[in-house]
Amino acid sequence: MKKLLIDCDPGIDDALALALAGGSPEIDLVGITTVGGNVSLELTTANALALREFYRLGDVPVTPGCAGALMGERVRAESVHGATGLGGVELPAPVKGVSDGHAVDFIIETLRANPGEITLAAVGPLTNIAMAVRREPRIVEWVRDFVIMGGSYTRGNHTPAAEFNIRADPEAASIVFRAGWTVTMVGLDVTLTAVVTEAILDRMRTLGRLADLVVPISQFYGIVTAEGGPAIHDAVAVAHVIDPTLLTCVPAVVDVETMGTYTAGMTVTDFRIDERTANASVATGLDVDRFWKLTLEAFERVGER
Numbered sequence: 624m625k626k627l628l629i630d631c632d633p634g635i636d637d638a639l640a641l642a643l644a645g646g647s648p649e650i651d652l653v654g655i656t657t658v659g660g661n662v663s664l665e666l667t668t669a670n671a672l673a674l675r676e677f678y679r680l681g682d683v684p685v686t687p688g689c690a691g692a693l694m695g696e697r698v699r700a701e702s703v704h705g706a707t708g709l710g711g712v713e714l715p716a717p718v719k720g721v722s723d724g725h726a727v728d729f730i731i732e733t734l735r736a737n738p739g740e741i742t743l744a745a746v747g748p749l750t751n752i753a754m755a756v757r758r759e760p761r762i763v764e765w766v767r768d769f770v771i772m773g774g775s776y777t778r779g780n781h782t783p784a785a786e787f788n789i790r791a792d793p794e795a796a797s798i799v800f801r802a803g804w805t806v807t808m809v810g811l812d813v814t815l816t817a818v819v820t821e822a823i824l825d826r827m828r829t830l831g832r833l834a835d836l837v838v839p840i841s842q843f844y845g846i847v848t849a850e851g852g853p854a855i856h857d858a859v860a861v862a863h864v865i866d867p868t869l870l871t872c873v874p875a876v877v878d879v880e881t882m883g884t885y886t887a888g889m890t891v892t893d894f895r896i897d898e899r900t901a902n903a904s905v906a907t908g909l910d911v912d913r914f915w916k917l918t919l920e921a922f923e924r925v926g927e928r
């Protein structure tokens with residue numbers, strides 16, 4: 624089993640990524656940390672608590688982190704995820720609350736206590752991770768693997784040049800990419816192929832009680848994106864942790880544009896690494912059929928609980 628810590632901002636696709644992790648026997652989910660992103664930190668945390676109970680994830684700790692970016696204005700995505708972050712779906716009120724402490728400390732202490740064992744997946748703005756790196760630079764040695772959903776080498780979504788998670792905190796992303804580890808960058812280049820088609824939606828309708836969540840949030844998400852159906856970005860990063868053969872990844876040097884008038888948050892990706900040392904492993908291809916097989920099987924397990 625792989626020990627996985629997920630830093631997230633649920634968020635519709637974050638919610639689906641958590642279901643994938645929670646329904647995968649290969650994964651031991653050791654913690655969920657939250658960050659302000661798609662919606663406020665209060666809402667991303669409330670959603671994480673509600674999802675933990677709806678998915679019956681047991682005592683996996685939920686620990687809130689940073690509310691806003693290191694610098695600059697707050698960037699939100701309510702138009703994509705709804706005012707509360709879950710497309711208007713109201714889950715039962717959770718019984719249990721958050722764990723004591725701050726996400727940044729939780730990340731550091733979890734990695735310190737389990738050197739070489741924890742995979743860290745960040746699927747929201749990188750504020751918590753940047754703070755953790757600054758506070759305890761040795762986390763880059765302690766982590767087993769570090770994967771993000773974020774960035775792109777071909778296009779943006781929040782702006783023409785920038786993907787949302789990077790645009791929401793470009794300075795944090797810059798710190799994270801320069802921290803001295805290899806960042807597996809699962810960007811829009813591949814996540815936009817993980818689309819909820821009508822056929823996938825039909826499969827989701829058979830998922831028992833889980834269908835009450837995943838169908839309406841996918842439909843809500845679908846209304847406001849224009850890629851031929853909604854792409855469940857964050858789930859692709861988690862799928863990579865479960866089965867690294869799903870993605871093709873290429874070494875590259877990734878730098879984050881923090882200042883451009885039109886390009887702030889752009890992940891400038893250089894595949895010509897002969898003269899530079901790669902700081903990233905960039906996803907360039909996804910086996911979409913196997914991704915959905917893995918994901919729907921995990922959803923089935925959660926729905927049967």
Ligand code: BDR
Nearest residue numbers: 634636700746787788856
């Ligand atoms: C990313 O932005 C957020 O809106 C999603 O949750 C995902 O993490 C996609 O660009």
Ligand code: CA
Nearest residue numbers: 634637746747
């Ligand atoms: Ca997210």
